[in-house]
Amino acid sequence: xxxxxxxxxxxxxxxxxxxxxxxxxxxxxxxxxxxxxxxxxxxxxxxxxxxxxxxxxxxxxxxxxxxxxxxxxxxxxxxxxxxxxxxxxxxxxxxxxxxxxxxxxxxxxxxxxxxxxxxxxxxxxxxxxxxxxxxxxxxxxxxxxxxxxxxxxxxxxxxxxxxxxxxxxxxxxxxxxxxxxxxxxxxxxxxxxxxxxx
Numbered sequence: 001x002x003x004x005x006x007x008x009x010x011x012x013x014x015x016x017x018x019x020x021x022x023x024x025x026x027x028x029x030x031x032x033x034x035x036x037x038x039x040x041x042x043x044x045x046x047x048x049x050x051x052x053x054x055x056x057x058x059x060x061x062x063x064x065x066x067x068x069x070x071x072x073x074x075x076x077x078x079x080x081x082x083x084x085x086x087x088x089x090x091x092x093x094x095x096x097x098x099x100x101x102x103x104x105x106x107x108x109x110x111x112x113x114x115x116x117x118x119x120x121x122x123x124x125x126x127x128x129x130x131x132x133x134x135x136x137x138x139x140x141x142x143x144x145x146x147x148x149x150x151x152x153x154x155x156x157x158x159x160x161x162x163x164x165x166x167x168x169x170x171x172x173x174x175x176x177x178x179x180x181x182x183x184x185x186x187x188x189x190x191x192x193x194x195x196x197x198x
Contacts, residue, residue, distance in 0.1 A: 140180065
């Protein structure tokens with residue numbers, strides 16, 4: 001079962017439309033039982049890091065998400081859903097992330113125009129499974145004020161004021177800072193690649 005996790009504030013309709021366009025059946029889930037039944041998990045996220053993590057805690061699914069990721073279930077975090085994989089964020093330093101990876105999500109430098117909103121190009125790692133069968137430097141749609149610094153798990157980077165992680169891949173865990181559901185044919189292909197991963 002493909003599960004889209006609904007914590008109450010994600011960009012669900014666009015993600016649902018994307019899966020619908022790909023002809024995929026999916027289920028919106030809001031509890032641990034739904035996560036336990038999932039064979040793939042998508043976590044879309046928009047808004048504030050602290051609000052998202054508090055919503056996950058209010059639904060009592062933090063540990064279930066972590067457990068399913070550690071169990072090898074393919075996971076795709078979108079925008080804030082990718083940032084949630086890390087320890088914390090400068091947006092809400094008092095709030096813990098999922099802690100799948102060490103590190104802090106950072107705010108673009110003072111003086112940068114935020115949010116970084118609109119189309120920008122990716123520099124894709126040749127080994128990327130998520131972003132393959134696409135142009136060498138595809139354009140995708142971003143809307144964010146905080147970013148994941150460059151790290152060894154990055155499968156694509158983007159530059160806005162500075163280079164940062166635009167997509168990551170590590171085992172069964174995938175994340176994108178951009179919004180594939182708003183990125184036209186390129187975004188559609190990226191979601192399809194995730195759904196077709198072995």
